[in-house]
Amino acid sequence: MAGTITFSMIKPDAVAAGNSGSILKMMEAAGFEIVAMKLTSLSSKLAGKFYEVHKGKPFYNGLVEFMSSGPIVALVLKKENAVLDFRTLIGSTNPANAEEGTIRKIFAKSLEQNAVHGSDSAENAAIESSFFFSMLEMKLEN
Numbered sequence: 212m213a214g215t216i217t218f219s220m221i222k223p224d225a226v227a228a229g230n231s232g233s234i235l236k237m238m239e240a241a242g243f244e245i246v247a248m249k250l251t252s253l254s255s256k257l258a259g260k261f262y263e264v265h266k267g268k269p270f271y272n273g274l275v276e277f278m279s280s281g282p283i284v285a286l287v288l289k290k291e292n293a294v295l296d297f298r299t300l301i302g303s304t305n306p307a308n309a310e311e312g313t314i315r316k317i318f319a320k321s322l323e324q325n326a327v328h329g330s331d332s333a334e335n336a337a338i339e340s341s342f343f344f345s346m347l348e349m350k351l352e353n
Contacts, residue, residue, distance in 0.1 A: 217293040218339035223281035224324035
């Protein structure tokens with residue numbers, strides 16, 4: 212299954228702006244199957260744990276505060292070349308540098324409030340997916 216799933220979150224800024232449905236529609240239109248999805252909220256502690264890889268970096272505290280500021284939509288998406296194709300669909304982390312038509316170009320407010328998260332590797336997709344979902348919820352077994 213490596214390479215066929217990716218993890219995404221619709222971040223608090225996009226959820227609060229009412230853009231979840233439009234973003235989900237773009238994901239499906241790009242050929243992604245939604246394998247698992249939930250609306251949830253992260254406590255500061257859970258956001259800190261999820262972004263632990265960035266602990267000690269200048270943006271870490273702000274990121275944790277932002278990600279625990281409101282509801283998020285957690286998603287596991289399935290498609291061949293899921294990680295790479297999804298990174299292309301969402302665009303550059305900085306929406307000012309994102310290509311036209313990408314999720315971040317359309318919905319992101321800033322580098323910090325950039326609408327969506329997307330896994331950067333198949334390994335991280337598996338780790339991030341299992342942070343939010345059980346194997347039963349993802350229905351990935353054959």
